[in-house]
Amino acid sequence: MKNQALVSSALAAALSLGLVAHAQAQDKAAKEKCFGIAKAGQNDCASANGSHSCAGQSKADKDPNEWKYVAKGTCEKEGGSTKAPAKK
Numbered sequence: 001m002k003n004q005a006l007v008s009s010a011l012a013a014a015l016s017l018g019l020v021a022h023a024q025a026q027d028k029a030a031k032e033k034c035f036g037i038a039k040a041g042q043n044d045c046a047s048a049n050g051s052h053s054c055a056g057q058s059k060a061d062k063d064p065n066e067w068k069y070v071a072k073g074t075c076e077k078e079g080g081s082t083k084a085p086a087k088k
Contacts, residue, residue, distance in 0.1 A: 030071060030072055031069040031070060031071060031072060032069070032070060032071075032072050032073075032075060032082055033067045033068075033069060033082065034067055034068055034069070034070045034074075034075035034078065034080040034081070034082060035048065035064055035065070035066065035067045035080055035081045035082070035083070035084055035085065036062055036063070036064040036066070036067075036079065036080040036081055037062060037067075037068060037070070037075070037078050037079060037080035038058050038061075038062070038063065038066040038067060038068045039058075039061045039062075040058055040059055040060055040061050041056050041057070041058060042056065042058065042068065043055060043056065043057065043058040043066040043067060043068060044067060044068045044069050045067070047063070047065045047066055048064075048065040048066075048067070048084035048085060048087075049065040049085075049087065051065065062079075064081070064085045065084070065085060067080075067084075
């Protein structure tokens with residue numbers, strides 16, 4: 001009986017992981033990068049100009065090189081741009 005419960009638990013865990021990955025993929029498809037709206041320390045990843053390579057390292061509010069994920073179609077409404085600024 002114990003083995004059956006263990007196998008059932010393992011199977012349920014494996015199935016739930018697949019559902020979570022699928023939900024995350026769908027969520028990412030409904031979002032876009034939006035440059036120039038992130039507040040200091042609230043960017044989602046590396047800067048466009050290469051000044052840093054991690055999330056949460058932006059130094060100033062609304063830096064045009066910093067980005068956050070937002071719902072598709074809302075970037076410009078928030079005052080941002082879906083295109084990274086041109087490199088100098």
